[in-house]
Amino acid sequence: MRKKLVLSIIIFTILFIIDQVLKYGFTHFNLNIDGPYMSLQLAYNYGVAFSMFSFLAEYLKYIQLSMVIAGFIYLLKNKEVFTEYYLPITLLFAGGLSNILDRFTYGGVVDYLYWHYGFEFAIFNFADIIINCAVAIIIFMQIKQWQAERKEKKNKS
Incomplete structure (x- = not known):
């Protein structure tokens, strides 16, 4: 658990700083x-x-910010969830808190990546990419867990 927490803090700090530096530049x-x-x-x-x-x-x-605090409190009370999902949780917190800091600093979230080939798409930022990666990892982990449980049930019957 301690190793995962330290790694989580390092990843969080690096991603948070990268996102804020990019936003400062823009x-x-x-x-x-x-x-x-x-x-x-x-x-x-x-x-x-x-x-x-x-x-x-x-x-x-x-x-x-209230939602992030509630999530943090939940993780304090359910450490096994953090242990299993520490990477996507770290990504969610890094991207989410960086976007929240934008709201306090700039009045809104700073976006700068604008996709416009073939169709007009939303303008987004690095934090949004981090958050979407976290969600994809959670979905992948849930599918793998579901498959393992299904295989285990099949082997028991």
Whole structure:
């Protein structure tokens, strides 16, 4: 458990710093670049995914911070969950807390990766990629666990 916690803190710190440095660069220097498929373009998201709930912009930072704190408390009481899912949890916390810090620092989440080839897609950031990777890892782990349980049941019968 201790080894996983230390590794988790290291990964969290590295990813959090990378994301914040990228966002600082886009907010303080003109890093906008137009490309044929993807552009780098500064934008602020005052809502959540695809700007949903932007009418709650002033309160989202507190709502999201409360959710992170609740998740942290849950993990303190259920250490086995952290032990099993420490990597995706670390990714979720790094991306989530970095985006929450944006809300306190810039008033909204700093986005800059704009996909526009074939269809207009949302503008997103490195933290969003981290969060999506965490969700993919959790889904993969759940599928593997389900398959193992199914195989075990089949072997018992």
